[in-house]
Amino acid sequence: xxxxxxxxxxxxxxxxxxxxxxxxxxxxxxxxxxxxxxxxxxxxxxxxxxxxxxxxxxxxxxxxxxxxxxxxxxxxxxxxxxxxxxxxxxxxxxxxxxxxxxxxxxxxxxxxxxxxxxxxxxxxxxxxxxxxxxxxxxxxxxxxxxxxxxxxxxxxxxxxxxxxxxxxxxxxxxxxxxxxxxxxxxxxxxxxxxxxxxxxxxxxxxxxxxxxxxxxxxxxxxxxxxxxxxxxxxxxxxxxxxxxxxxxxxxxxxxxxxxxxxxxxxxxxxxxxxxxxxxxxxxxxxxxxxxxxxxxxxxxxxxxxxxxxxxxxxxxxxxxxxxxxxxxxxxxxxxxxxxxxxxxxxx
Amino acid sequence: xxxxxxxxxxxxxxxxxxxxxxxxxxxxxxxxxxxxxxxxxxxxxxxxxxxxxxxxxxxxxxxxxxxxxxxxxxxxxxxxxxxxxxxxxxxxxxxxxxxxxxxxxxxxxxxxxxxxxxxxxxxxxxxxxxxxxxxxxxxxxxxxxxxxxxxxxxxxxxxxxxxxxxxxxxxxxxxxxxxxxxxxxxxxxxxxxxxxxxxxxxxxxxxxxxxxxxxxxxxxxxxxxxxxxxxxxxxxxxxxxxxxxxxxxxxxxxxxxxxxxxxxxxxxxxxxxxxxxxxxxxxxxxxxxxxxxxxxxxxxxxxxxxxxxxxxxxxxxxxxxxxxxxxxxxxxxxxxxxxxxxxxxxx
Numbered sequence: 068x069x070x071x072x073x074x075x076x077x078x079x080x081x082x083x084x085x086x087x088x089x090x091x092x093x094x095x096x097x098x099x100x101x102x103x104x105x106x107x108x109x110x111x112x113x114x115x116x117x118x119x120x121x122x123x124x125x126x127x128x129x130x131x132x133x134x135x136x137x138x139x140x141x142x143x144x145x146x147x148x149x150x151x152x153x154x155x156x157x158x159x160x161x162x163x164x165x166x167x168x169x170x171x172x173x174x175x176x177x178x179x180x181x182x183x184x185x186x187x188x189x190x191x192x193x194x195x196x197x198x199x200x201x202x203x204x205x206x207x208x209x210x211x212x213x214x215x216x217x218x219x220x221x222x223x224x225x226x227x228x229x230x231x232x233x234x235x236x237x238x239x240x241x242x243x244x245x246x247x248x249x250x251x252x253x254x255x256x257x258x259x260x261x262x263x264x265x266x267x268x269x270x271x272x273x274x275x276x277x278x279x280x281x282x283x284x285x286x287x288x289x290x291x292x293x294x295x296x297x298x299x300x301x302x303x304x305x306x307x308x309x310x311x312x313x314x315x316x317x318x319x320x321x322x323x324x325x326x327x328x329x330x331x332x333x334x335x336x337x338x339x340x341x342x343x344x345x346x347x348x349x350x351x352x353x354x355x356x357x358x359x360x361x362x363x364x365x366x367x368x369x370x371x372x373x374x375x376x377x378x379x380x381x382x383x384x385x386x387x388x389x390x391x392x393x394x395x396x397x398x399x400x401x402x403x404x405x406x407x408x409x410x411x412x413x414x
Numbered sequence: 415x416x417x418x419x420x421x422x423x424x425x426x427x428x429x430x431x432x433x434x435x436x437x438x439x440x441x442x443x444x445x446x447x448x449x450x451x452x453x454x455x456x457x458x459x460x461x462x463x464x465x466x467x468x469x470x471x472x473x474x475x476x477x478x479x480x481x482x483x484x485x486x487x488x489x490x491x492x493x494x495x496x497x498x499x500x501x502x503x504x505x506x507x508x509x510x511x512x513x514x515x516x517x518x519x520x521x522x523x524x525x526x527x528x529x530x531x532x533x534x535x536x537x538x539x540x541x542x543x544x545x546x547x548x549x550x551x552x553x554x555x556x557x558x559x560x561x562x563x564x565x566x567x568x569x570x571x572x573x574x575x576x577x578x579x580x581x582x583x584x585x586x587x588x589x590x591x592x593x594x595x596x597x598x599x600x601x602x603x604x605x606x607x608x609x610x611x612x613x614x615x616x617x618x619x620x621x622x623x624x625x626x627x628x629x630x631x632x633x634x635x636x637x638x639x640x641x642x643x644x645x646x647x648x649x650x651x652x653x654x655x656x657x658x659x660x661x662x663x664x665x666x667x668x669x670x671x672x673x674x675x676x677x678x679x680x681x682x683x684x685x686x687x688x689x690x691x692x693x694x695x696x697x698x699x700x701x702x703x704x705x706x707x708x709x710x711x712x713x714x715x716x717x718x719x720x721x722x723x724x725x726x727x728x729x730x731x732x733x734x735x736x737x738x739x740x741x742x743x744x745x746x747x748x749x750x751x752x753x754x755x756x757x758x759x760x761x
Contacts, residue, residue, distance in 0.1 A: 068736040071628055095651075103704075125432030135488065141603065157578065175536065193710055203662065204662060204665055214598050217598060217605060217606050249651060251561050251564060251646070251647055251650040251651065256488070257564075258564060258647070259565060259647055270520070281652070283650075283654045284650065284651040284652065284653065284654025284655035284656075284657070284658060285654040285655065285657050285661070286658065287658055287659075288655070288658035288659050288661065288662035289658060289661075289662075297651075299598070300598055300605070300606055300648065301647065301648055303598040303630075303631065304596060304598065304630070304631040304644075304648055304651070304652055305631065305651055305655045306631065307630045307631025307632040308631035308632065308634055308635070308652045308656050308659075309631075309655050309656070309658075310631070310632050311453045311631060311632030311633065311634055311635035311636060311656075311657045311661055312634075312635050312655075312656045312659040312660055312663075313663060314632070314635065314636075315550065315551060315635035315636075316659075316660060316663045316695060317663075318551060319691055319694055319695065320667070320691060323684070323687040323688060323690060323691040324684065324687065326687045326690065327484065327686070327687055329683050329684065329687070330683065330684045330686070330687035332683045332684075333681065333682070333683030333684025333685075334679040334684065335680070336676045336677065336679045336680030336681065336683065337479060337670070337671060337676065337677045337679075337680025337681065337684065338680075339674070339677070340671065340673045340676070340677035340680070341670060343670060343673070344666055344667060344670040347666055348663060348666065366541050383673065394742055
């Protein structure tokens with residue numbers, strides 16, 4: 068990446084902000100020297116952190132604001148009252164073109180509301196969706212929606228399929244990503260009506276989408292398809308169930324290695340392999356959920372992540388910006404509008 | 415268990431039937447000598463398998479039938495044409511009182527349809543639900559519905575809570591089981607309308623239910639509550655996502671132990687601990703999903719399980735029968751009907 072990419076950061080969002088934000092920015096810039104940042108938030112707190120990072124000094128502009136969105140703020144309240152919050156100003160920077168993308172570890176609902184208000188959706192997209200990566204036996208899969216829309220109709224699911232496919236093609240670098248609809252069985256007759264309707268539409272579409280039909284919950288980790296499409300209620304629960312199961316087995320594994328002298332000796336020998344395994348399923352590695360379908364790149368970092376996790380979220384934003392993701396999405400939906408969604412397009 | 419408990423087995427259901435069924439019955443009887451079985455299916459195949467099990471001979475009655483439900487049969491077809499199938503006859507044996515309970519590893523949809531038709535629901539229960547165990551950090555949790563009902567309203571969820579609570583109390587032996595509703599956040603304002611309505615009803619009820627409010631996907635493995643209540647679409651996807659994640663991490667762990675000479679040596683030392691870990695998350699250990707809400711005990715075994723898994727499913731059926739589960743459920747719903755569900759009661 069030779070060009071200079073400016074990324075707007077919500078300096079105050081997340082449990083470990085502003086440390087995780089500033090130190091994450093420093094780590095991201097070590098990996099990608101072309102990055103520069105506008106960090107929004109409390110300058111008195113941000114300045115010493117930036118000054119402590121020799122890599123950052125020349126690449127950061129601090130934009131002071133006293134206001135922050137709290138985790139308990141309702142999206143509607145944040146939207147009305149939060150015009151000077153660090154979160155809102157980061158999104159405004161994308162809207163004005165001062166930044167290529169925004170990253171926040173703050174309140175998801177408020178971020179989505181502000182992003183929708185400030186950036187609007189791409190023509191043809193009724194609702195944005197949250198999309199993120201999952202580790203699989205074959206590499207990585209992305210899934211959407213992970214919680215932006217608790218109820219979705221067939222049109223929403225169809226649009227998510229188009230959005231997810233474009234994301235996998237540009238941000239994940241997959242030539243012809245395969246797409247599956249999450250369902251309770253792979254047979255045509257099973258599942259909810261909206262899922263069945265979306266499947267019919269995806270089978271009949273003349274869009275260049277490699278639609279593989281229905282997939283089940285265990286297909287996510289199997290990597291059966293590159294893009295798993297579902298509603299935000301199911302997707303959020305699948306995401307958190309996977310996280311919970313992963314943590315449970317890690318806890319069981321730790322207990323197993325502590326369970327006898329022999330096991331403890333075994334751990335000493337296998338330690339490096341186990342550390343690599345830990346990195347392989349480290350949630351920080353998959354940090355950075357994208358709000359897809361907007362007229363701009365907004366990445367939501369996990370609220371509890373540290374600098375490494377935040378750096379990865381910045382990396383997702385930087386990749387998407389350098390790939391010209393928004394222009395590609397717009398192009399896709401112009402094509403989609405003409406074929407499928409005429410009635411749903413904003414105009 | 416001193417009394418003699420007769421269990422009806424679908425001898426032909428499942429990928430490994432009839433071997434898994436007969437050998438599973440033998441294993442179950444070794445653990446619980448009071449058990450006896452009526453096995454329905456092809457006598458020419460069943461007889462030699464039974465004869466090969468010295469523990470079984472005196473405790474098994476084989477009831478010959480040529481008909482079987484196939485995995486591709488639609489529930490409606492199985493119900494109409496399947497009156498002499500091994501599955502249907504096993505359920506009929508519960509209905510007639512010849513058996514205390516039935517176990518099948520066959521087609522889930524057909525089993526549910528036949529069980530509903532043959533046994534009917536308990537007064538006050540609109541729809542039965544599938545309930546099963548999950549390993550957690552604290553022991554075991556049960557979740558329902560795991561796939562019987564793809565769409566559920568607030569009343570259904572409320573009834574599932576009552577059913578699941580009774581199940582945890584009797585079959586899991588928990589004095590005052592805690593109950594949570596699966597949602598995309600723990601705050602009151604989040605989630606689908608039917609989930610929010612069900613929560614309000616559970617908070618206001620005068621039933622002796624320890625309702626803990628909303629839980630999220632990661633609370634399943636955490637064991638935050640004893641009973642997780644959700645609709646069948648979400649529950650099925652959560653179940654399979656957990657299974658898939660567990661398999662993925664197991665695969666990563668195997669690869670890690672193969673990744674270097676040191677890791678291989680480590681495995682030699684830790685082998686016994688790892689084998690115990692494997693048993694701890696072995697899906698066969700949690701085999702046996704109960705069709706809850708019916709006027710009789712019907713347990714669905716995983717279709718791909720082996721004799722050990724099938725024996726565990728028989729164990730669930732035997733526990734519920736010996737605890738007088740159906741009488742307790744009926745008692746609960748008499749109480750429930752008077753307070754909550756008057757309008758939904760079947761008559």
